[in-house]
Amino acid sequence: MTATRLAERLAQLLPVLFGVSLIVFLMITLTPGDPVEIMLADQRATDEQAAALRRDLGLDRPLVERFLVFLGNAVRGDFGISFFHRRPVWDVIAERLPATIELTLVALIVAILVAIPLGVMAAVKRDSWIDRALSAASLFGVSLPGFWFGILLILLFAVEFRLLPVGGRIGFAYEVPRVTGFLLIDTLLAGDLSAFGNTVAHLTLPAITLGLPTAALLARVVRSAMAEVLASDYVLFAEAKGLTRRRVLLRHALKNALIPAVTVTAIETGSLLGGNMIVETVFGWPGLGRLVVESIFARNYPLVQAAVLLYAVTYVLLNFIADLLYTALNPKVRL
Amino acid sequence: MIGRRSLLATAAAVAAMPGPLAAQTRTRDVRVGFSQDALTLDPANHRNRETQTIIRNIHDGLLTRDPAMRVVPEIAEAWRAVDAKTYEFRIRSGIRFHSGDPLTAEDIAFTFNRLVKDNAMGGQTSPRKSLLGPLRDTVVVDERTVRMILGEPWPILGAMLPFQEVVNRRQVERVGQEGMQTRPDGCGPFKLAEWRRGEAVIMERFDGYYGGSPAIPPVGPAQVDRVIFRVIPENSARIAALLAGEVDIINELPPSAMRQVEASPNADVAKVNGTRTFFVALNNAKAPFTDVRVRRALNHALDKNAIISRILNNTATPLRGVMSPDAFGFNAELPEYRHDLARARALLAEAGVAEGTELVIDCVAAFKEVAEAIAALLSRTGLRVRAQVWEGAVLGPMWQNPERRRERDMYLTSWGNGALDPSDIMVPTLRTGGRGNSAGFSNAEVDRLLDAAETEADQGKRAAMYQRAQAIVTDQAPWIFLWLPQDLYGVSRRIAGWKPQADSRINLHRVRIA
Numbered sequence: 012m013t014a015t016r017l018a019e020r021l022a023q024l025l026p027v028l029f030g031v032s033l034i035v036f037l038m039i040t041l042t043p044g045d046p047v048e049i050m051l052a053d054q055r056a057t058d059e060q061a062a063a064l065r066r067d068l069g070l071d072r073p074l075v076e077r078f079l080v081f082l083g084n085a086v087r088g089d090f091g092i093s094f095f096h097r098r099p100v101w102d103v104i105a106e107r108l109p110a111t112i113e114l115t116l117v118a119l120i121v122a123i124l125v126a127i128p129l130g131v132m133a134a135v136k137r138d139s140w141i142d143r144a145l146s147a148a149s150l151f152g153v154s155l156p157g158f159w160f161g162i163l164l165i166l167l168f169a170v171e172f173r174l175l176p177v178g179g180r181i182g183f184a185y186e187v188p189r190v191t192g193f194l195l196i197d198t199l200l201a202g203d204l205s206a207f208g209n210t211v212a213h214l215t216l217p218a219i220t221l222g223l224p225t226a227a228l229l230a231r232v233v234r235s236a237m238a239e240v241l242a243s244d245y246v247l248f249a250e251a252k253g254l255t256r257r258r259v260l261l262r263h264a265l266k267n268a269l270i271p272a273v274t275v276t277a278i279e280t281g282s283l284l285g286g287n288m289i290v291e292t293v294f295g296w297p298g299l300g301r302l303v304v305e306s307i308f309a310r311n312y313p314l315v316q317a318a319v320l321l322y323a324v325t326y327v328l329l330n331f332i333a334d335l336l337y338t339a340l341n342p343k344v345r346l
Numbered sequence: 347m348i349g350r351r352s353l354l355a356t357a358a359a360v361a362a363m364p365g366p367l368a369a370q371t372r373t374r375d376v377r378v379g380f381s382q383d384a385l386t387l388d389p390a391n392h393r394n395r396e397t398q399t400i401i402r403n404i405h406d407g408l409l410t411r412d413p414a415m416r417v418v419p420e421i422a423e424a425w426r427a428v429d430a431k432t433y434e435f436r437i438r439s440g441i442r443f444h445s446g447d448p449l450t451a452e453d454i455a456f457t458f459n460r461l462v463k464d465n466a467m468g469g470q471t472s473p474r475k476s477l478l479g480p481l482r483d484t485v486v487v488d489e490r491t492v493r494m495i496l497g498e499p500w501p502i503l504g505a506m507l508p509f510q511e512v513v514n515r516r517q518v519e520r521v522g523q524e525g526m527q528t529r530p531d532g533c534g535p536f537k538l539a540e541w542r543r544g545e546a547v548i549m550e551r552f553d554g555y556y557g558g559s560p561a562i563p564p565v566g567p568a569q570v571d572r573v574i575f576r577v578i579p580e581n582s583a584r585i586a587a588l589l590a591g592e593v594d595i596i597n598e599l600p601p602s603a604m605r606q607v608e609a610s611p612n613a614d615v616a617k618v619n620g621t622r623t624f625f626v627a628l629n630n631a632k633a634p635f636t637d638v639r640v641r642r643a644l645n646h647a648l649d650k651n652a653i654i655s656r657i658l659n660n661t662a663t664p665l666r667g668v669m670s671p672d673a674f675g676f677n678a679e680l681p682e683y684r685h686d687l688a689r690a691r692a693l694l695a696e697a698g699v700a701e702g703t704e705l706v707i708d709c710v711a712a713f714k715e716v717a718e719a720i721a722a723l724l725s726r727t728g729l730r731v732r733a734q735v736w737e738g739a740v741l742g743p744m745w746q747n748p749e750r751r752r753e754r755d756m757y758l759t760s761w762g763n764g765a766l767d768p769s770d771i772m773v774p775t776l777r778t779g780g781r782g783n784s785a786g787f788s789n790a791e792v793d794r795l796l797d798a799a800e801t802e803a804d805q806g807k808r809a810a811m812y813q814r815a816q817a818i819v820t821d822q823a824p825w826i827f828l829w830l831p832q833d834l835y836g837v838s839r840r841i842a843g844w845k846p847q848a849d850s851r852i853n854l855h856r857v858r859i860a
Contacts, residue, residue: 044739048746050393050473052780059474063780067470095469097391098527106543162582170590177587178547183375183574186540295578297383297544310739 019133024327029321032316035080036341039307039315040302046070046094046310068094090320091313093306100317104236109192110180111298113291114221115283117214121222122229128234129226130272131265135209137238145230152227161220161293168216175212178295182209217294221287222342225279254270270340277333288310354834371771374571376841376857378800379584379593381545383577387510388526390461390472395764398509399852400547404444405511405532408435408454409504410559412728415766415848417504417673418561421449421512421533430499437490441556443514444530451486455726456515458484468523497802501808505674505767508849515563535568535855547575557796558855569843569858588613588836595844595852600618601659607836614839617832618846619663619672621764624773625718626707627745627757627785629669633692634699635755641823643693645683647727648826655718662829667820668776672848673766674805675812680820683827689725701728710738710743717758720826735756745784756826757784768812772796776819785826791815 041116047065065071068078068093084091090100134140169177180194183188185206187197195214198207241264249259288300299318306314382396389401410420419425425435441449460466461474480497487493494503503788512658517531530538535558536549548570556564576593578584585603587593589610599607604615628635628644633642654662705724709717717733724731736744744750745757750858761782763771774780792815799811812843820827821850835846842860847853 042739043743044513044737045743048743049739055428055744057476060496063471064473071520095385095394097386097528098524162508162580162586165583165586169592173590177590178578178583179576183377183546183548183572183576185686293580294546295576295583297542297577301579302544308739336424 013217020331024324025081027327028320028323032082033078035316039310039312040074040077042310044310048314049309050094053191059249061178063236081313083143084228090317093307094311095306097315100233100313103314104317104321106167106298107190107297107302110296111287111300112285113195114192114214114217114296114298115287115289117218117279118222118283118287119280120227121218122279125222125226127233127254127269129267130230133230134237134241134268142234145234148226149230150285151275152223153231155224157220157224157289160223161216161290164216165293175216176246178213178217180210180213180297181206183211185209202286204324213221217290217296217340220293221283223289225283228252228279229272229275233268233272236271237264240264240268266340268304270337273333273336277329277336281322281329284325285322354790361681374587374859375574376570376572376595376852376854376859377574377576377593378852379578379587379596380852381577381579381584381598384541384547384575385537386527387530387541387547388523389513390457390467390474391470391523391528393473397824398511399530399632401530402534402851403529403549403612403854404534404537404538405513406506406534407511409507410562411508411847411849412559412562413845413847416561417508418559420559421454424504425504427803428493428799431496433494433496433706434487434645435854436495436523437492438489438556442554443517444552444554444800445514445517447514447516447531449512449533451492453512453515454492455484455486457510457512457792460513460518461510461530470523474510477506479503479506490827499803501799501803501805502765502769503769505765505770509764524725532702536573539572540756544681545577549573549575549759561857564856568855572856573857574856575743578656588838590647591840594841596634596836597833597850597852599836601661601834604659604700604834612839614837615623616835616837616846617661619670619848620831620833620850621670621672621766621848622760622762623665623668623670624662624758624760624828625665625668626828627759627825628729628823629751629754629755630785630788630824631786632752632755634697634703638695639693639697639700640825642683643690643697643699643727644724644826645823646686646693647690647724648720649685649723650828651685652723653716654829655714656854657719658829658831659746660741661834662831664829665827667816667827668825669768669812669816670763670848673763673768675768675809675816677813677816680816683823687726694727699729702730704730704732705755707731707733707756707758708741709733710741711735713758717750720758731756748779748786749786751786759784766848768815769796769800771802772815772819776815776824784823787819787822789818789822792818801812 021110046068047061047070048274049066051061069077077263092098093100096103101136129145136142171206187194187201187203187206190197194210198210246259246264251262287298287302289303291298303315303318351446384397384400385392385394386397387401405720406420408420409417409420412418422435423438423439425433428434431619436449437454443449458481461472461476464471479500481494482497483495485493485495504702511532514531518526521529526543535552535555537552539548539550541547551570553567555567578587581600584596588607590594599615607613607615628641630636650664654660654664666682667677669676707717707721714733714735715728716793722734723729745754761771761775771798774782776783776787776792778793795811795815799808802811827838833846833850840860841857844857
């Protein structure tokens with residue numbers, strides 16, 4: 012891919028971001044509900060005090076002006092002050108982001124490790140009991156409510172067997188210096204294997220809860236793509252040439268069958284990043300999803316706007332990465 | 347196969363752990379499973395009850411409340427009214443902040459001026475300003491004495507001061523407004539060890555603690571090494587953490603989960619009367635609620651004890667009026683609207699309300715079950731009542747606006763009264779035009795009594811005025827009076843020395859390992 016092509020793709024981001032900003036801004040500000048009223052709640056306050064608070068938050072200005080101010084500041088990387096934390100929005104988001112990314116990536120790894128072998132196996136042994144069991148299991152997995160499944164895992168593994176912790180990222184006996192914000196990395200950098208193990212233990216249940224529905228979806232995609240590839244002429248040819256079954260499957264078939272899986276994975280990564288609020292809430296995981304949900308209920312406009320913008324950028328970039336991976340998997344695909 | 351290898355590696359890492367739960371805590375830690383993280387650790391920069399509950403273990407106040415909710419001195423040694431607009435406070439000697447700086451009258455004046463003066467927080471005004479009413483200025487008299495100057499008489503100053511904590515002036519100068527969010531330097535029983543945002547606030551015992559209020563024994567440093575407020579927003583997960591022994595206290599235990607905790611061998615349920623009055627606001631400006639007979643009929647029609655026992659698991663105290671029995675100026679002589687369907691039907695007929703008249707109770711999702719039960723019980727009068735669920739951020743403002751609530755009928759709602767003083771609940775919810783007067787109630791005599799009580803310095807006379815106002819309100823029945831829910835906590839048998847408080851604080855100064 013040429014540098015011009017790359018620049019072009021990145022330039023395409025701009026209208027997307029502008030559109031997303033506008034829609035999010037309108038949606039959240041036009042949704043009924045007033046952050047000032049929510050902040051004051053039951054407390055005694057005069058109309059003047061409420062008006063002063065509104066002025067402090069910049070909510071007394073007209074809608075158009077507010078949007079332009081937001082846009083102008085956002086271009087400079089300034090997303091304003093979180094109404095409730097009273098700190099810059101970006102600081103609040105940045106300290107929550109590593110937890111969310113870490114959980115998402117581990118969940119994704121769980122999903123891929125489960126889905127690809129199972130999908131391939133089901134395709135190879137089509138219509139066998141393995142195939143049927145997998146299809147039933149994946150239907151179950153896709154329709155599993157994360158909330159219910161998470162609580163179930165907690166009751167089983169934390170309360171009943173006491174094998175794994177109920178929630179949180181790491182036990183309170185550990186103090187790990189923050190370097191990257193990713194505890195799996197920071198614990199290793201600190202050379203503390205016990206803390207690393209503790210981090211893994213804390214990640215296990217939320218990652219399984221978050222990863223299994225994705226695994227179910229991915230397994231179905233891999234199975235159908237693999238089945239299609241296995242029926243194609245070049246696979247027949249490869250087998251006729253006398254290559255081993257293993258070599259045919261892994262070298263020739265799997266690589267092509269993975270192309271749709273890559274798209275699904277990229278999109279799913281976006282959804283995992285943006286859609287893990289339920290899992291984060293159940294496991295008390297200090298991530299971004301939970302923060303955004305709390306902020307929506309509190310009408311914390313600046314934080315919601317910045318977070319949704321971040322989700323949009325991530326989505327677009329992930330799709331871009333998926334495009335790049337296509338070319339690696341199949342040189343015939345050109346961007 | 348990379349997949350198989352990394353799976354094995356993960357499994358090995360999990361297996362190699364020295365028992366995740368054993369490593370979770372030290373033995374002299376007390377851990378609270380808490381529904382929400384602190385928004386900030388700056389006592390002046392929030393309006394959030396949970397944030398204050400956490401902060402209050404790091405910072406002390408000039409005054410505090412004892413377990414019976416009486417206002418008692420904490421950092422102050424004594425206090426008195428010089429006149430109706432001036433109060434003098436004598437500061438205890440020998441108090442030090444966690445940094446080692448001594449606490450002086452300067453710090454007290456600085457703290458309160460930072461709270462009430464415009465733009466006093468680096469250009470911002472404290473969101474807590476309105477909690478201090480007409481307080482204008484705090485001045486240093488001598489090293490151990492300050493005076494608070496009010497713009498007008500305000501007899502509830504004492505009841506409102508436990509909501510504020512004292513900060514170290516030098517610390518604010520050292521770390522700035524931004525730094526105050528995360529680097530508190532209080533004089534409370536615990537000092538901040540680490541704040542893992544969204545996950546936990548970890549505190550260590552402050553060995554130089556002056557001991558706290560002498561009115562609340564035992565006085566002295568905290569009895570455990572660390573306390574940890576661990577954020578677990580989801581109810582079931584919070585209960586699971588208690589049952590798994592990962593936390594020692596959980597807040598906001600739902601009544602439906604009481605049995606589960608009681609059945610556990612290592613935890614108990616603890617209850618305390620809350621400070622939140624529940625009621626159904628009747629739209630007093632709309633027919634048929636304009637007729638006091640209709641409002642009284644609905645009070646007679648509702649069997650609230652049935653709801654308390656069947657839905658709320660007996661975790662609420664029925665109310666005949668607006669005030670909590672624990673509050674200042676509570677009128678214990680209020681007559682009761684006894685549950686009497688025949689009387690309710692007769693009153694409705696007298697007022698000319700036709701059978702089958704349709705009425706709607708607005709509520710938020712959390713109270714859907716209760717609202718539906720109320721609707722069903724009221725429907726026994728022949729009215730056709732149903733519940734309608736709204737989002738809180740929409741419903742509250744709608745009912746606050748007389749124009750927007752014009753077509754609405756009833757609103758199942760509540761009002762908190764953390765100050766346990768009528769001024770803090772009757773003025774907003776029952777005075778003409780009050781911020782929380784969703785019923786649109788307006789009574790000249792009640793307004794006059796509330797206004798007079800606001801500036802009456804004689805507490806006996808003030809109480810009498812509020813009692814009279816409560817009697818009028820109960821007689822006029824602008825609401826269907828409901829109940830005061832109890833706050834429920836799950837408490838592990840591993841700890842002792844802690845009881846829940848009506849103000850929902852979780853002060854861990856006196857807690858110990860059993």
